[in-house]
Amino acid sequence: MSVTLHRFAGHAPSLDPMIGLVARDMDSVNDVIVDRMRSEIPLIPELAGHLIAGGGKRLRPMLTLASARLLGYGGDRHHLLAAAVEFIHTATLLHDDVVDGSDLRRGRRTANIIWGNPASVLVGDFLFSRSFELMVESGSLRALEILSNASAVIAEGEVNQLTAVRRVDLAEERYLDIIGAKTAALFAAACRVAAVVADRPADEAALDAYGRNLGVAFQLVDDAIDYTSDAGTMGKDAGDDFRExxxxxxxxxxxxxGDEADRTFWRDAVEGRRSGDADFAHAVDLVRRTRAVEDTFARARHYGQQAIDALAAFDDGAAKDAMVEAVEFAVARAY
Structure with missing residues (x-):
C-alpha cells in the first residue's frame, strides 16, 4: 500500500516508534559496540566513546534493525552488522571533523579539538578496522560486499567534496553526487544488509531505494538548516558550511x-573573502529572498516521498509505520 508524505500531519513526527520497535535489538548492538571499542590503549575507547556517547540518535544502525524486523527476521546476525554500520559512521565523523576543522558536534566539542587531529584520524581508522571484523563475523560475503563498497563510496564522496570546496561553479548534479556518496550510501547499505541476513535477496533493491532516498532527504535538510537554525538546534555551529x-x-x-551583486558576494564568500557574522547574516537573507532554502526543503520532501514509496510492496505493520515516520521525522527537522 502506498503512503503519502505528511500522513502524520496531526502530530509532530518522531523517531520514538522506531526506537521502541528496535529497543531490545539495540541493547544487543550497544553491547557489541562497547565490547569492540575496548583496547589496551586507553585513548582509543576514551576518544571513540566521546563521540559514540555524544547524544546521536544512531539512526543508521536502527535502520538495519528496523529493516530486519520489516522482513520478519528472527535471528541475531543483524546485530553485528548494525554495530559495523555505527562504527563506519563514527569513523567518518571523526575524519570529517578533522578535514572540516570543526569545533562542535552534537553540541559538544569535537574529538579533534580535545585530543588533536592525529588521534582522531587514527581512532577513526581503528573503528573502520573493527567494522570490517564485524562484517566478517556476520558470516555473509554479500553483507561484506555491500558495506565495504559503501565505505569506499563514502570515501570517494568525501574526496569529491574536498575538491569542490570553495568552487562557486559547482553544478547541482555534482552536489547531488557528493551527498549521494557521503551520506546516502551508508543509509542505503544499512537497510540493504537486512535483506541479506533475512535471506530475502529480492527485497535488497527496495530497501536500498528506501535508505538512499532517505539519506538524500536527510542531507538536504541538514544543508538547509545551516542557514535557518542555531547551534542548539543543529548540534553544530550555525553557518559552518558557509564559513567552510x-x-x-x-x-x-x-x-x-541572484543578480550580479549577489553573485559577487557569493564568489567572495565561497572563496573565503567574506566570512564574518555580518556576511553570514547577508547570506541568510539571500537564500531566503531567492527561496533557495524553501526549495531545498521541497526537494527533501520529494526524496522523502520516494523513500516512502519504496516501502509500498511490504506488509503494513509496526515496522513499516516506524520506517515511514522516520522519513517524516527527517524532513520535519526543517520546521
Missing part, C-alpha cells in the same frame, strides 16, 4: 537566482 566555503544546494540555487 561549501556549495550546498541552498547556495547553488541562491547563486543561480
Amino acid at each position: 566555503g561549501k556549495m550546498t544546494l541552498p547556495v547553488i540555487l541562491a547563486y543561480a537566482r
